[in-house]
Amino acid sequence: QMGIAEAGIKKANRKDLLVMTLAPNSEVAGVFTLNRFCAAPVQVCREHLALDGARGEIRALVVNTGNANAGTGERGMKDALATCAELAKELKLNPEQILPFSTGVILEPLPIDKLISALPKAVSNLAEDHWFDAAEAIMTTDTQPKACSKQIKINGQLITLTGISKGAGMIHPNMATMLGYVATDAKVAQSLLQALTAE
Numbered sequence: 001q002m003g004i005a006e007a008g009i010k011k012a013n014r015k016d017l018l019v020m021t022l023a024p025n026s027e028v029a030g031v032f033t034l035n036r037f038c039a040a041p042v043q044v045c046r047e048h049l050a051l052d053g054a055r056g057e058i059r060a061l062v063v064n065t066g067n068a069n070a071g072t073g074e075r076g077m078k079d080a081l082a083t084c085a086e087l088a089k090e091l092k093l094n095p096e097q098i099l100p101f102s103t104g105v106i107l108e109p110l111p112i113d114k115l116i117s118a119l120p121k122a123v124s125n126l127a128e129d130h131w132f133d134a135a136e137a138i139m140t141t142d143t144q145p146k147a148c149s150k151q152i153k154i155n156g157q158l159i160t161l162t163g164i165s166k167g168a169g170m171i172h173p174n175m176a177t178m179l180g181y182v183a184t185d186a187k188v189a190q191s192l193l194q195a196l197t198a199e
Helices: 040-051 071-091 112-124 129-135 189-196
Strands: 001-003 017-019 062-069 099-105 146-154 157-166 179-184
Touching: 001 112, 001 129, 017 112, 017 129, 040 099, 062 071, 062 112, 071 099, 071 112, 099 189, 129 146, 129 157
Parallel strands: 062 099
Antiparallel strands: 001 017, 017 062, 146 157, 157 179
C-alpha cells in the first residue's frame, strides 16, 4: 500500500512524501550507488537490509523529495534514523524494518520537522491503487511521472509486476541519484531477487 502527503519540504502544494508498506513475509532486495560519499539514507538502507531477518523483516519504505539529505554529516544520519523511528511508531514496527530514501537538493539539512509532521497524513491514506500518485511524489526534476505495470502468466498463475522511478539520465554511473521501486506478487527467494535486482 502507498500513502502520499504534502510535507512542504521544498515547495508548497506538491506531493513530496511517500510511505509504502509491504505485505508480511515480503522479500526485499536493493542496489545502491557505489559513490563513496553516499547520502545518509543510503547508508541506513544498507544497514537495515543487512539486518533483514535478524531484527524482523523489512515492512515499509519512506521517500521524501525536495531534499536529498546528502553531504549533511552526522545530523543527516540522525535525521534519517529519526524518520525511521517516527514512521515505526505510526506503523507499530521496529525502526530497523523501515528503509528511508531522500532525493532533491544536496548539502542542505533535511527539514525533519516538516517530514515527521506529515507522516501521519501519508499513513492515513495508505491504499493499493496509489501507484501514479506515488510516481508523482518521488519526482524531482522529472518532467513527468514514470510508472509501468505488466501482467504475465507463469504455470497458469497470473503474476503482476509494477514499478515507479524518478530521475532523468540519473542511472549512470551505478544508479547515481536515481530512485526506482519494483513490486511483484511472484514468490521469489531473496537471494535470487537480489541477483535479479543487481543484474
